[in-house]
Amino acid sequence: MTLALGSLAVVLLFAMVRPRGWPEAVVAVPAAALLIATGVVTWEAARAEIVELLPVVGFLAAVLVLAKLCDDEGLFHAAGIAMARRSRGNPRTLLIAVFVIAAGTTAVLSLDATVVLLTPVVLATARTLQAPARPHAYATAHLANTASLLLPVSNLTNLLAFGAAGISFLHFTSLMAAPWILAIAAEFVLLRLLFRRELAVRPATTEVPPPAEIPVFVLIVLALTLVGFVVASGVGVAPAWAALAGVVVLGWHGLARSRTSIAGIVHAANLPFLAFVLCLGVVVTGVTDNGLGDAMRGMLPSGTGFVALLGIAVIAALLANVVNNLPAVLVLLPLVSGAGPAAVLAVLIGVNVGPNLTYPGSLSNLLWRNVIRRERLDSGFVEFSRIGLLTTPVTLVVAVCGLWLAIQVVGT
Template identity: 55%
Template sequence: MLAAAVVRPFGWPEAAVAVPAAALVVATGAISLDHLRAETDRLGDVVVFLAAVLVLAQLCDDDGLFRACGAWLARGTAARPRRLLGGVFVAASAITVVLSLDATVVLLTPVVFATAARLGMRPRPHLYACTHLSNTASLLLPVSNLTNLLAFAVSGLTFARFAALMALPWLVAVAVEYLVFRRFFGTDLDAAPPPVVAGDTPELPVFTLVTLAATLAGFVLTSALGIGPAWAAWAGALVLAVRALVRRRTTWRRLLRSLSLPFLAFVLALGIVVRAVVDNGLGTALGALVPSGTGLLALLGVAVLAAVLANVINNLPAVLVLLPLTVPSGPGAVLAVLIGVNIGPNLTYAGSLATLLWRRVVHAHDTEVSLREFTTLGLATVPACLVATVLALWVSLAVA
């Protein structure tokens, strides 16, 4: 399944192999019907929420939010690459937090590429920032990443409590990434770009921003009321969809395409197959490796194990495997898993689906990314981020 998701033979979607694989483990009895129902129920709400966010992100793009973001980046650089890098870090972090990492990879990356090209700057630091922050900056909210949603569902935390505990780790992780990027890409950032002529400034989509703010507030409210965040996400998507349809900025066919139904089927099928693998021995094998407790060393051990596992079997299967093993230790251990599976994928292409998707987007713009450079940058950022972020989480847990 993971090999097919990486290679995509004959241009097949991920679901082309995942759905038959899920059917196979069910047909052979590798997963019991009780566990099948439990896994479907657990992932059902997550898939519904993910569908809403995909539609919401596409409607924001249709309304010009990302074009306006690109114009803001261009205006704020003053023809200085280091300032552009800072702007990309701010934009990518904010978009990842509110619209999830897929929006940063699919919608912001092309905007950043076009902005750097228009300003005559070398694009490499800014493109790499998009993929790294799509993973690292997704730590803050339960809605920022599919892995977060899965962890949030079993953590026993409220939306606000989750965000409060992860605020300091999120800030530390983004700060470490920024410091490493400034040093790693020093040559590119010191290159003086040629003078450019200012272009037109797109109008800021105020209605879309207000709707996004209301949707974010809705996440907090639904959590307080014990309601799933999918309701708030779909409410925001519905408001923007009706407005876009009335103004003829989109069509029903385009909205349906934005749902990315094959990818949603892949997520559900992957959860079923991973549960079968866990039931047939992987859970027992990993159980002996997972540290117990919420001390600093225990949390660091959990995060490192999660990071390694994410690069071996992808971060989504990794979080599905590790959550049942860490829930007994409390929410601190669950959040340590998130740190590992969200930061760890910056080490290899196969670490997360978002990284694979980013690679396709970059290739679509006729730009090559070096595996050696990607891995070297990952070695420079991932260990430092893991240690610093786990330390920040330990502090948050201690003072909360």
């Protein structure tokens, strides 16, 4: 247990700091190998974990490439122009536009697209309009986590929960639609209040930029890819195949017009990060099998009433902020899957919304911090956590309320 916990701590600390920009796999691969070599994790258990995670990791690779291809085709540039035209320099109107576009981007292209591709566009738009950047930057940070509740494909944690819940793509979405809407609404109201002084600044310019060229082909491919996710789920095919089809079509289109390159596509897949996810699964198996699983099982409430679901979500949120949301979901899903989809989705709310509390809560938080630093905007740990403390508990409660209501209407 000591060796497993120590390995997990070192892997997560390295992932958060990333000295010299080295990939997370630099430590995760040796850590997993060490646990297997010392017998902390048996080879059979490690192989079973990797086999279980492979479809999820394959989908993650496809979505990362899909988001990059959308960027190459000008989708995010067009989004920035649309935000500028819609807001006409008004910071409050710009915040609404950022919320709408960030929520849609996170739901369809996953939280990584919101953090890595959309956040720089939002900051550039705010600078162009001479609007305060901080409220809009925090909108992308929080929505990268909160707005990832809607679809099984919106977050890596969702894919894991989707497999554990044993329900269809449409059933998952119908149950998570209410939590998604209520959580986003809560985030908007709270951030609007917290940044009311900055948002009250008068528009520095009311100039309307010329309309951007709408990438119609990209939007059609994304719509068809979403349909493919639903169809694939209905016939028992992994959603990674639908994502791969979207990648092939957009990749061919981009290569034919010299808007992308083979090297860019391979780089977007982020192979070291995929190796990190697989090895992290092995390390978490060592921790779970050697005591943490039993300890967490004793803490989790039983039942699927509102109080029980809220308790599960709170525990998941707290664990995510201690060990990061990906290890948290890997630890908790085996413990709650037997209780049914309601408990699984409560865990998902905790590990998706909860990370807005602290930087270590999710890897997307750390990516966001790196992005805003490159854009010459910084947010320290204290400020991030202060804003998280004022927003996350409320958002968590209203999201669980939405889940409980959806269960009464849709059923599990």
